[in-house]
Amino acid sequence: MNTKAVLEIKNYSKSYGTDKMAVDHVTLNVMEGDIYGFIGHNGAGKSTTIRAVAGVLDFSEGEIIIDGHSVKDEPLACKQVTAYIPDNPDLYDNLTGIQYLNFIADVFGISAPQREADIRKYADIFEITDALGDLIGSYSHGMKQKLAIVSALIHYPKLLVLDEPFVGLDPKASFALKEIMHEMCRSGTAIFFSTHVLDVAEKLCNKIAIIRHGRIIAAGTMEELTEGHSLEETFLEADTDEK
């Protein structure tokens, strides 16, 4: 099957004012239909990479291309096809859930009938329909996470970028999200997400990159990387080798 790269990260580096690099020459490609897992220790550089992909973080070294557009030069074109869900979504506490979803739908120019159908569909899946009239400030962390996921799904992105998406989700919502990710992948969406949960990554992803101290220490398809071992064993082995 001929697939094209939706996300290309080329030699991306980022430092925070010191000699120590937060991310050091990271290069990877996420193709259409990929579910690409990005795993590593806390502080390894996962969020720094993901935030740069989302167009939130400025960077000087390297290039990030989304659907043929440069994040640096054409940020708007990139964001138009990307959905980003941070690990701890800071949503407007004093908006209601439905007001927030309408705000996102307005930004992406989604028609009224379309948004109504999609909000209903995804809010039902994540069981937050009843709470959509409440202020977001009254939501639990998990509910905010679910709302952020619904807001990401309603505009049918070509690239879905998630930072630790399963943290705070209940088992049913986690299962639903995984199902949706599979469904999106089948329709050609590229998914790039970070996680600590290796079991999830192993079951969900077709490609994996392991990052340590800002550098990619292993990357490839799940089969290439694990070679019959579990992802946990592969990760620990790669980590030990690198030390």
Next chain:
Amino acid sequence: MKNSVILLKALLLSTSRKNIYRHTTDRKKRRKIISNTIGMLCLYLMLVVYCIAMCAGYGTYGMIEAIPATCALTISILAFLFTFFKTNGYLFHFREYDMLMSLPFEARTIAGCKFLYMYIESLPWYGCISIAMLIGYGLYAHPPVSVYPLWLILSLFLPVIPMLAAAFAGFLIAKISSGFRKTTLIQTILTFLFVIFCFSLRFIIDDLFRNEKIQATLESSSEITSKAAGIYLPAAWFAAAVTRHDILSACLLILASVFLFAGIFYVIGIFYRGINSALNAHAAAKEYTLSSQRQHSPVVAIALKEWKRMSGSTSYLVNCALGEILSAILGIATILIGFDRIIAVVTNGAPLDTSMLQPAIPFIIYFFIGMIATTVCSPSLEGKNYWIIRSLPIEMKTVYQGKMLFNMVLSVPFMAFSTLCLCISAKVPAVNTFMYLVLGFALCAFSTSWGCVCGIRHMRLDWENEIEVIKQSSAVAIYMLPNMFIVMGLTVLVVFLGLRISHILLAAAFTLTAALLALLSYLTVMRLAKRKSP
């Protein structure tokens, strides 16, 4: 354009009291919204009454033609100051930055909408001034009917240019500091330097203006307008448009506002992501080695935490420590220039025996130190982290004691330094100096504990942006405004009483009063700590 409207609408809705009232099921929250709205309306009313009274004064002395320029200058100065202190927090370094930047908005659209949001939020204040002065002007000057709509329309543009100037200054400070590793520290230092520069500038202009005003008042009141115009062009355009129906001036004000807005936000947009990335970044520490650690009591631990909270936030530091810095500058200035000369400048060379002002020294210092106590906003500043202190095995009174200890540690050394400087410069006898130091200490204790009472009573944890509690919360308004006015009154009273009563006796009496009030406030804090939970 369409996206700007969508974003602006969302920003306004996300802080709208009406929206919260309509959708919250929390009755306590609803009651709070109602009382806050009533409080704000009272403040608006006070401002309107004050402005009309000012116009009456101008009208009585035949200076009514100066009102348009005065209105323009008042709105401009307020707009500049309010915006400058809010830029870091509203325009840069705000909480929902990641969410907004990941959406398909141009960086300049986000920055521009944030600015417009600040403008719309502060518009009721400027509206009150403008409408009240228009009423005053209408009553005394009897202008043609066309002046009324023109005044109202142009008033909408009056705050724009000073707000843009303040936002641009904030942008420059953020841009420069983003190039350094210690971003917050550099940003704070630059902000302080800029504030001090503005204060000096205002003082110099004010001094020039005042000298001219005396003469101008004798000659003709329109002279004042032209002097104001010489200093600040938009005020001149407004005055000319209103008093002389100068359409060109009206157009200049509108066009300058619009083009400056477009130009400034084009520039800000270019650097927006870079600045915010730097401001939000926490420099990666070099290899840390665990060395010997020190144990502190819970009260000291809370005080130290408060210090870290303050030093990590430019907004908190600039807004709360400004009084302390200004008092220190005043102290140094009096030593360098001399108490008599400073008084001569302040009183515009009035023939005064400066020794009669000596009893006012602790109150002059307290005017700055008590400008805002960190205890006013610190309970609210816990925000979403409130759970941390609530879940600790310590009583709430310990938490408040820690916060009060921090405020005392911050304010007392500045108070002592400035009081000593003023006393040395004014050649105050040693015993009096000691008494003024004790009085200063009592005033600091009062400011700390009363600030804490206001902070606990009007605690607000559900803020979107810390500026909301540092700069414009009801706790701050309730603490700061009466505090400032009462201190101004006390300064006059103490000078008056000092002519009749011994200065030492006077200081002792005020010390006792301040100490008693501090004690009462402290006991209130302890009582509130037992029963108050948000």
